[in-house]
Amino acid sequence: MAEKIILGLCTSGARLKISVLAGGRFFQAQKKVFNQERVLFALVKRELKKAGADLRGVTAVCAARGPGRFTGIRISLTLAGALKALSGAGVYTATLFEILALQASENPHFKKSGCRRVAALVHAFKDEYFCQLFVVTGKLPVPDGEPVWLKAEELRTRLAGEKPPFYAIADAEEDPGIYGLLPAQAVKAPAAVSKIIPAYIIKAALAGRNKTLKPLYLKPAKYELENNVRPAPARD
Numbered sequence: 001m002a003e004k005i006i007l008g009l010c011t012s013g014a015r016l017k018i019s020v021l022a023g024g025r026f027f028q029a030q031k032k033v034f035n036q037e038r039v040l041f042a043l044v045k046r047e048l049k050k051a052g053a054d055l056r057g058v059t060a061v062c063a064a065r066g067p068g069r070f071t072g073i074r075i076s077l078t079l080a081g082a083l084k085a086l087s088g089a090g091v092y093t094a095t096l097f098e099i100l101a102l103q104a105s106e107n108p109h110f111k112k113s114g115c116r117r118v119a120a121l122v123h124a125f126k127d128e129y130f131c132q133l134f135v136v137t138g139k140l141p142v143p144d145g146e147p148v149w150l151k152a153e154e155l156r157t158r159l160a161g162e163k164p165p166f167y168a169i170a171d172a173e174e175d176p177g178i179y180g181l182l183p184a185q186a187v188k189a190p191a192a193v194s195k196i197i198p199a200y201i202i203k204a205a206l207a208g209r210n211k212t213l214k215p216l217y218l219k220p221a222k223y224e225l226e227n228n229v230r231p232a233p234a235r236d
Contacts, residue, residue: 005053006060007044007083008201009076011036012068012096013174018043019062019198022051028198037075058083060090062205064196066216067096067122067130067147073215081213094204095216096122096171096196097132101141102204103193104169110136113187115167117144119159123175127152130218131159140207149218156181171195 008019008028016036019028027050033039048054061083063076083089100120104110110118118141122130132147150158159168164185170178173195179188 003053003057004059005048005051005057006062006202006206007048007058008062008198008205009044009079010064010096010099010196010198010201011040011072011075012064012066013072013171013196015173015196016040016043017064017196017198017201018047019202020047020051020053021199021202022053025051026199026202027051030198036072040075040079055083056087058087058089060092062092062094062202063213064096064099064201065093065212065214067124067149067218070217073217077213077215091211091213092205092208093210093212094201094208095132095147096120097130097134097143097147098141098208099196099200099204100169100171100193101132101134101136102207103197103200104167104189105136105141107189107193109190109193110167113165113167115165115187117162117166119162119166119168119186121155121168121170121178121181123171123178124149124219128219129155129178129181131155133162147216147218152181156183159183159186162186169193 006021010017015032017030027047061080063080066073084091097120118134133144134141135144160183168186169189
Protein backbone atom coordinates (compact mmCIF):
# COMPACT_ATOMS: atom_id res chain seq x y z
CA MET A 1 0.00 0.00 0.00
CA ALA A 2 1.29 3.47 -0.93
CA GLU A 3 2.32 5.68 1.96
CA LYS A 4 -0.20 8.35 2.95
CA ILE A 5 1.04 11.88 2.37
CA ILE A 6 -1.06 14.54 4.09
CA LEU A 7 -0.61 18.24 3.36
CA GLY A 8 -1.66 20.95 5.82
CA LEU A 9 -2.29 24.56 4.76
CA CYS A 10 -3.09 27.80 6.57
CA THR A 11 -3.26 31.13 4.73
CA SER A 12 -5.66 32.90 7.09
CA GLY A 13 -3.17 35.26 8.69
CA ALA A 14 0.02 37.15 7.94
CA ARG A 15 2.04 33.93 7.95
CA LEU A 16 1.77 31.17 5.39
CA LYS A 17 1.91 27.88 7.29
CA ILE A 18 2.64 24.50 5.73
CA SER A 19 2.74 21.03 7.25
CA VAL A 20 3.33 17.61 5.74
CA LEU A 21 2.64 14.33 7.53
CA ALA A 22 4.38 11.29 6.11
CA GLY A 23 5.34 8.05 7.81
CA GLY A 24 4.19 9.37 11.16
CA ARG A 25 6.55 12.34 10.94
CA PHE A 26 5.66 16.01 10.55
CA PHE A 27 7.55 18.42 8.32
CA GLN A 28 6.51 22.02 8.82
CA ALA A 29 7.38 25.56 7.84
CA GLN A 30 6.04 29.08 7.90
CA LYS A 31 6.80 32.35 6.15
CA LYS A 32 5.53 35.84 6.87
CA VAL A 33 4.48 37.20 3.49
CA PHE A 34 1.57 39.30 2.27
CA ASN A 35 1.09 37.80 -1.20
CA GLN A 36 1.13 34.20 -0.04
CA GLU A 37 0.09 32.79 -3.40
CA ARG A 38 3.49 33.84 -4.80
CA VAL A 39 5.45 31.52 -2.52
CA LEU A 40 2.83 28.87 -1.75
CA PHE A 41 3.89 26.24 -4.28
CA ALA A 42 7.60 26.68 -3.63
CA LEU A 43 7.12 26.19 0.12
CA VAL A 44 4.75 23.25 -0.37
CA LYS A 45 7.15 21.54 -2.78
CA ARG A 46 10.07 22.09 -0.39
CA GLU A 47 8.29 20.46 2.56
CA LEU A 48 6.99 17.61 0.40
CA LYS A 49 10.51 17.01 -0.88
CA LYS A 50 11.74 16.68 2.71
CA ALA A 51 9.13 13.94 3.12
CA GLY A 52 10.26 12.26 -0.10
CA ALA A 53 7.06 13.16 -1.94
CA ASP A 54 5.55 15.62 -4.41
CA LEU A 55 2.12 17.07 -5.12
CA ARG A 56 1.10 14.02 -7.16
CA GLY A 57 1.60 11.85 -4.09
CA VAL A 58 -0.62 13.89 -1.75
CA THR A 59 -3.46 11.66 -0.55
CA ALA A 60 -5.23 14.22 1.66
CA VAL A 61 -5.24 17.97 2.22
CA CYS A 62 -6.06 19.61 5.55
CA ALA A 63 -6.83 23.32 5.36
CA ALA A 64 -7.64 26.06 7.85
CA ARG A 65 -10.92 27.62 6.70
CA GLY A 66 -10.79 30.79 8.78
CA PRO A 67 -11.56 33.15 10.19
CA GLY A 68 -9.12 35.62 8.69
CA ARG A 69 -8.39 37.63 5.58
CA PHE A 70 -11.03 37.18 2.86
CA THR A 71 -8.53 36.57 0.06
CA GLY A 72 -6.13 34.67 2.29
CA ILE A 73 -8.57 31.98 3.38
CA ARG A 74 -9.45 31.23 -0.24
CA ILE A 75 -5.85 30.41 -1.16
CA SER A 76 -5.75 27.26 0.99
CA LEU A 77 -9.29 26.21 0.16
CA THR A 78 -8.75 26.70 -3.57
CA LEU A 79 -5.63 24.53 -3.59
CA ALA A 80 -7.39 21.89 -1.49
CA GLY A 81 -10.33 21.86 -3.90
CA ALA A 82 -8.01 21.65 -6.90
CA LEU A 83 -6.10 18.66 -5.53
CA LYS A 84 -9.39 16.97 -4.70
CA ALA A 85 -10.62 17.46 -8.28
CA LEU A 86 -7.36 16.62 -10.05
CA SER A 87 -5.98 13.72 -8.02
CA GLY A 88 -8.86 12.61 -5.82
CA ALA A 89 -7.13 13.72 -2.63
CA GLY A 90 -9.31 13.73 0.46
CA VAL A 91 -10.06 17.13 1.95
CA TYR A 92 -10.59 17.97 5.62
CA THR A 93 -10.85 21.42 7.16
CA ALA A 94 -10.68 23.03 10.59
CA THR A 95 -11.20 26.52 11.95
CA LEU A 96 -8.47 28.46 13.72
CA PHE A 97 -10.52 28.08 16.90
CA GLU A 98 -10.53 24.29 16.59
CA ILE A 99 -6.79 24.27 15.95
CA LEU A 100 -6.02 26.47 18.96
CA ALA A 101 -8.40 24.57 21.24
CA LEU A 102 -6.78 21.26 20.35
CA GLN A 103 -3.32 22.72 20.95
CA ALA A 104 -4.46 23.85 24.38
CA SER A 105 -6.13 20.57 25.34
CA GLU A 106 -3.04 18.52 24.49
CA ASN A 107 -0.61 20.81 26.32
CA PRO A 108 0.59 19.76 29.81
CA HIS A 109 0.03 23.31 31.07
CA PHE A 110 -3.70 23.01 30.36
CA LYS A 111 -3.92 19.58 31.94
CA LYS A 112 -2.35 20.91 35.14
CA SER A 113 -4.60 23.99 35.24
CA GLY A 114 -7.74 22.16 36.32
CA CYS A 115 -9.75 24.08 33.70
CA ARG A 116 -12.37 22.53 31.47
CA ARG A 117 -13.47 25.58 29.50
CA VAL A 118 -11.27 27.08 26.79
CA ALA A 119 -11.60 30.45 25.06
CA ALA A 120 -9.85 30.56 21.68
CA LEU A 121 -9.03 34.10 20.53
CA VAL A 122 -7.92 35.42 17.14
CA HIS A 123 -7.22 39.01 16.09
CA ALA A 124 -9.34 40.24 13.20
CA PHE A 125 -8.45 43.87 12.34
CA LYS A 126 -7.47 46.87 14.47
CA ASP A 127 -9.73 46.64 17.58
CA GLU A 128 -11.77 43.66 16.30
CA TYR A 129 -11.43 40.06 17.48
CA PHE A 130 -12.85 36.59 16.91
CA CYS A 131 -13.64 34.22 19.77
CA GLN A 132 -15.14 30.79 20.38
CA LEU A 133 -15.57 28.85 23.61
CA PHE A 134 -14.97 25.13 24.06
CA VAL A 135 -15.46 22.51 26.76
CA VAL A 136 -12.88 19.76 27.23
CA THR A 137 -14.31 16.68 28.90
CA GLY A 138 -12.85 13.96 26.70
CA LYS A 139 -10.07 13.66 24.15
CA LEU A 140 -11.30 16.50 21.95
CA PRO A 141 -12.54 20.03 22.73
CA VAL A 142 -16.28 20.45 22.05
CA PRO A 143 -17.64 23.85 20.91
CA ASP A 144 -19.73 25.64 23.52
CA GLY A 145 -21.63 28.08 21.34
CA GLU A 146 -21.00 29.66 17.96
CA PRO A 147 -17.88 31.68 17.12
CA VAL A 148 -18.31 35.46 17.36
CA TRP A 149 -16.82 38.67 16.00
CA LEU A 150 -16.49 41.39 18.64
CA LYS A 151 -14.93 44.77 19.25
CA ALA A 152 -12.18 44.76 21.90
CA GLU A 153 -14.34 46.16 24.71
CA GLU A 154 -17.16 43.76 23.88
CA LEU A 155 -14.73 40.86 24.10
CA ARG A 156 -13.33 42.12 27.41
CA THR A 157 -16.84 42.24 28.83
CA ARG A 158 -17.71 38.78 27.52
CA LEU A 159 -14.57 37.18 28.94
CA ALA A 160 -14.96 38.98 32.27
CA GLY A 161 -18.33 37.26 32.63
CA GLU A 162 -16.83 33.78 32.34
CA LYS A 163 -16.88 31.80 35.57
CA PRO A 164 -13.41 30.91 36.86
CA PRO A 165 -11.39 28.98 36.25
CA PHE A 166 -11.22 29.15 32.47
CA TYR A 167 -8.35 28.77 30.06
CA ALA A 168 -7.51 31.13 27.20
CA ILE A 169 -5.39 30.41 24.16
CA ALA A 170 -4.77 33.06 21.53
CA ASP A 171 -2.79 33.59 18.35
CA ALA A 172 -0.33 36.01 19.95
CA GLU A 173 1.97 35.63 16.95
CA GLU A 174 -0.51 37.71 14.95
CA ASP A 175 -1.26 40.11 17.82
CA PRO A 176 1.30 40.15 20.67
CA GLY A 177 -1.04 42.20 22.87
CA ILE A 178 -4.08 39.97 22.56
CA TYR A 179 -3.76 38.48 26.05
CA GLY A 180 -4.28 41.96 27.45
CA LEU A 181 -8.00 41.42 26.83
CA LEU A 182 -8.19 38.70 29.48
CA PRO A 183 -9.63 39.16 32.98
CA ALA A 184 -7.54 38.27 36.03
CA GLN A 185 -9.29 34.91 36.52
CA ALA A 186 -8.23 33.54 33.14
CA VAL A 187 -5.37 31.05 32.86
CA LYS A 188 -3.19 32.08 29.90
CA ALA A 189 -1.67 29.49 27.57
CA PRO A 190 2.14 29.49 27.34
CA ALA A 191 3.90 31.23 24.44
CA ALA A 192 4.88 27.92 22.83
CA VAL A 193 1.26 27.19 21.88
CA SER A 194 0.01 30.78 21.50
CA LYS A 195 0.17 30.60 17.72
CA ILE A 196 -1.04 28.34 14.95
CA ILE A 197 1.33 25.36 14.99
CA PRO A 198 1.48 23.94 11.44
CA ALA A 199 1.25 20.29 12.53
CA TYR A 200 -2.01 21.03 14.33
CA ILE A 201 -3.66 22.12 11.09
CA ILE A 202 -3.50 18.46 10.14
CA LYS A 203 -4.24 17.12 13.63
CA ALA A 204 -7.35 19.26 14.12
CA ALA A 205 -8.72 18.67 10.62
CA LEU A 206 -8.30 14.89 10.87
CA ALA A 207 -9.80 14.88 14.36
CA GLY A 208 -12.91 16.77 13.26
CA ARG A 209 -13.26 15.02 9.86
CA ASN A 210 -15.06 18.08 8.50
CA LYS A 211 -15.08 17.97 4.70
CA THR A 212 -16.58 21.38 3.98
CA LEU A 213 -14.71 23.87 1.78
CA LYS A 214 -16.93 26.71 2.96
CA PRO A 215 -14.79 29.53 4.41
CA LEU A 216 -15.51 30.97 7.83
CA TYR A 217 -15.38 34.77 7.58
CA LEU A 218 -17.54 35.81 10.57
CA LYS A 219 -17.19 39.54 9.91
CA PRO A 220 -20.56 41.15 9.08
CA ALA A 221 -21.15 41.77 5.38
CA LYS A 222 -20.44 45.32 4.14
CA TYR A 223 -18.90 46.28 7.50
CA GLU A 224 -15.86 47.86 5.85
CA LEU A 225 -17.97 49.95 3.48
CA GLU A 226 -20.38 51.11 6.15
CA ASN A 227 -17.54 52.07 8.52
CA ASN A 228 -15.18 53.45 5.88
CA VAL A 229 -12.51 50.86 6.66
CA ARG A 230 -9.71 50.57 4.13
CA PRO A 231 -7.69 47.37 3.58
CA ALA A 232 -4.35 47.22 5.36
CA PRO A 233 -1.33 48.12 3.16
CA ALA A 234 0.86 45.36 1.79
CA ARG A 235 3.60 44.15 4.13
CA ASP A 236 6.89 42.43 3.41
